[in-house]
Amino acid sequence: MTDAHTEEAGWEERVAALWERIDTHAPEEFRERIAALAAERPEDDPAALFERGAAHDSTGQPAEAVELYRRALGLGLTGPRRRRAVVQLASSLRNLGRPDLSVELLTTERALPDDRLDADERALGPAVDAFLALALADTGRDREAASLALGALAPLLPRYNRSLAHYARALLTAPDGS
Template identity: 35%
Template sequence: MDWEDGWKRLVTEGWANRDEPPSLLAYFEHLVSVHPNSGRARFELANVLDYLSREEEAVVVYREAINLGLSKEYEAYAKVQLASSLRNLGNADEAVRLLRDIVSRYPHHLSFVIFLALSLHSEGRSAEALQVLVQTILHECETPDLLRYRRSLTQYAAAIHDPRGNQTRDPSSLSIHPHSPQAPWPWDLLLLADPSRTRIQNYCRDGLCYVAQWHEEIVGVYVIALNTDGGAELMNIAVREDWQGQGLGQRLVQHAENTARNLGCLWLDVATGNSSLLQLRFYQRAGFRITDIVPDFFVLHYNQLIMENGIPCRDQIRLRKQLVADAP
C-alpha cells in the first residue's frame, strides 16, 4: 500500500487504540508483518514505540525504516524523530549531526530547528542552541518590530557563539566562490547588511552571490547585480562579526571588483545609509567616491525607521569606483 490516503486511513485507525497500549502496539506490529518491505510501516511502528517510551526499540526501527526507503517528507520526519530518541537516550552528538543535515535541507521547518536547539543544549552547547533559535526567528518571521531591530539583533545573535572557539584561523583555508543554488541562503549574513528580507530575495534571485567559506562555515557574502548601462552594483556585502577587522571585507570588495571587471563592467556602484558611518569610511578607503544622495530613500522603502550610531537612517548615499581607466 503506497498511496498516501491509504496510509492515513490505516494510521488513523491504529491510533484509535491510543488509550490501550497493548492493542496500539499489536496493530502496528501486524501492519509491519503485512508490509514487511515497507519503510512507511516501520516508521509508524517506531512512532508508536516512541509514544510508549520505548526509545531504544524505536531507534532500531527508525533506522530500519530509513534503510528500506521513505518519501522525502517521511525520511525527514524519521530522521528528526530518530534524533529526538537518540537525544533522550543520551546520544546528543549523533542527534545534532542528523538534525543539522535535515535543517540545512528544510530551513523553514521551525519544529526541526527547535529539535536541533534542544539537542545542542543536551550536548552542553547552550549558547549555540540560543543562537540557532534567535537566528531562525530573525530569518523566518516578518513583523514590524523585527524589521526595526533586525540589524542589531542579527549582530547580537552572531556574537553569541564562536563555533571554532580559539582555533587558529589559517587565511589560506578561506575561499571565495559562487553560492551553490542547492544551498540555503546565508540569511544571518545578508540581513547584517540589509534589514529587508524581501529586497534581499529580489536581488539574490537576479544577481550573482559569492560566499567566503572557511572550512565548512560561511563567514562572508556579497551580491552584485549587472546594470544595463555598463556597470554593476554591489547590492549586499557582509562579514560575520567574529571575522570583522581581519581584512575579509576588503578581500570581498576586491573579489567583487574582479568579478565585475571580468564580466566587462566599467564601474562598480554601492549604496549605503547616511547613518552607516563605518561603511562610508570603508568604501571611501577602498577607492569609492560619493556620486549621489537620494533623500528619504529608507523612509520610503522601509516600513520602520532604522537607527544606527544614534542617527536616523533616512537618505541613501551612492558611491562608485571606476574599474576601467577613462570610464564615464
C-alpha cells in the same frame, strides 16, 4: 485511480486515523494496532517500519524506535516521512543519552539544500531546528542552541523580526560572559 493507488491511500488514511486517536489507546494496544497495519505491507516496507518506530517512540520505547527508524531509513524511506524519521531518530538518540549523534544527524539534515526537498519536507525545517537546539543544549553548546531557537522564532513574531534575527546571530560571536 489504480487499485494499488486506492489501496495505498486507504492504508495511509487508516494510519492517520489511528494516530488521531493515539490518546484513546493504552500504549501496548496502540503499538499492536500500528503493528497490525504495518503487517499489511511487506516486511521491508520503509513506511510501515517508520510507523512502527513512531508508535514505539510515542509510547515511551525510544530504543525500539531507534532500530525501526534506522531500518526504514536504510531501506530508502522518502519524502516527509524520511525527514520525520531523521528528526524522531535524533530525538530518540538524545533521550537515550546520545545528544552528540543527534547533533550530527540534525546538522546534516539542516544542511540539505531546499531544492532537494519538497514543500512538505521544507515545512519540517523548524522541527529540525527545534530538535537540534535541544541536542546542542544537551552537549553544552547553549549559545548555539539559543541562537538556533531564537532564529527560528524570529519570523513568527508580529514585530521585532529583524532585531531578534540579528541578536540570534550575534549570540554566536558575542562573548558569553564566562
